[in-house]
Amino acid sequence: MASILVVDDEMGIRELLNEILTDEGHTIYAAESAAQARKIREQMRPDLVLLDIWMPETDGITLLKEWSKTGQLTMPVVMMSGHATIDTAVEATRIGALNFLEKPIALQKLLKTVSKALESSPKFVEPEEGKISQGTPASTSVPKTAVVESALLPPEGEYISGIAKTYFDLPLREARDLFEKAYFEHQMLIMGGSMTKISEYTGLERTHLYRKLKALGIDTSRNKSES
Template identity: 65%
Template sequence: MASGHILVVDDEPDIRSLVQDILQDEGYQVSVAENAAAAREVRRQIRPDAILLDIWMPGTDGISLLREWSERGSLSCPVIMISGHGTVETAVEATRLGAYDFVEKPLSLAKLLLTVERALEASRLKRENEGLKRQVPVPLEPVGSSRVMQSLRTQLERLAAHDTWLLLSGEAGSGKESLARWLHEKSARRSGPFITVASGSIARDHAAQTLFGSEETGAVQLGLLEQANGGTLYLDEVAELDAELQLRLSSTLERRALIRCGGREPVGLDVRVIAATAQDLDSLVAAGRFREELFYQLKVVPLAVPALRERVEDVPELLQYYADFFSNRDKLPYRIFPVSVQNRLRNYTWPGNQRELRNLVQRLLILGAAPEVDLAEVEQALSGSAPAARPVALRGEGFDIDYGLPLREAREQFERVYLLRQLQETGGSVGKLAKLVGMERTHLYRKLRDLGVDVKAGARED
């Protein structure tokens, strides 16, 4: 069966009734209007997926109404013009104003249905394309074979079959939005929009209009909540909403209807809500900084998204996954992450979580040239994006050899620790280090650079 809401605007009752019956038989929802004023009122209350608009109507004609919608920027769906005796000039003007197509009276029902179907498909593809342009493309799949990720994936797959609201909690960068998008794509709402509300970035002066839309002198501007109708609303960092917005949002979600700024009548809201936060909402509720009723509305099913340091066994899989992803998407050269690099990154604390790992892989693919990523460039990349690492092998400390490493990589690991300690012994003097370890200075500099030991800042040439 077809799906979508069609608005039929025609002053002839017989045509309105005929088209309504045909479209409803095909599975569409249909609203009708006999003139421009009635059409404005219907559009104030609902957001149609397509409009069938008669050109010749008493009072305001179809072309004038189309121009009104176009100039106000409220033409958010395809408009199919109906004409009994149109002219070339009329067709050109309607096309310039954004009309999708024409159907002529007397109506060919087969052509009408085909035109409506094509218009809805074109509109769907346009929304998907605009959505892709707005977002930074990231992989959607929950990647990782660790026990905690297997459990999370199982829960999400189970939830995809239901329309339950969800509260995702987890540190910044842990991949909450990607999981929400994946859940949306797995759900029955996949053909609907996925709208993100970035709570912390909404300008306070226009926050209400941004979320709830507005009505001024007949002009309707859709807010983010209404744009999500039929799909999923993702509330990113919901704790950043101020108290007034929390109250209004709670009322809207409770009634499943919103009132636009400047509006009087409620507008139905059909969305699945997925909220996310990196903060402790329980503590914020107890402190009176987050509304209790909104908290329990959102927390129908709470899910904790683990930090990357809590599932470090997934790091090798994530490295390969993102290397494949950026190679395919950005045409970057594919690079191998050897065991030594995997081991180093498994033991990194990942303060930026999965987002930091993704950015690290992208940087290494862009800047590196060798087929394999080496430890030196990884250390350099990490030092540029994280707090200074704890010095390795200080005086009096031992050195644990990883016997699972290949000989070459184990040797490189030992050489780095050995040279760092000897450099400390010489007070940072590369000249003294060269004599101590029995290496020619040029070769020593090359060796230190290859091992990722940066001595430029404090090295002395004596």
């Protein structure tokens, strides 16, 4: 399992990559702009970044240069674009990008590129059975409002929302669904049911958040009218 930051101004692309890579067992952080990507990078260091080239205000190449100059380009970055020229791809590689994905992104090409990029990630190690690989925080002091980086499991025999730690014995998809349900139920509790706060805290678009909660069987009907 790896932490992957997806930076793209197209909601459809963010949601598609989130669904595909989440199914592969990765933890996805989404940013719709360079500004959001900067904030996430300040709070944690992902194992991999999928970065769109053409974005409003600040494009991917400019953001890549910023990270390179400030010493934050310490993880592999794969650029994405449907209109990039060879010169643009070469420039991105010169700055420090590892690879390039052309849109529309083919599923097998995406998975192969991600797998190859993670092999070069300086801190990502394929998890051994029963262990989880997590992204590395940018510092040891992370503010409470920072993006959630890791999941702290209870001591042996204790429960999270009635789910015993023995769910490690379940297939990955089932175990992940159980954990995500417990996680979002916990967030709804501490955020007072505010979809806006949960969306900001988890980095999920509200539309995708509602879809995720519905798929997990979590009742959100009382929050539908929230602005």
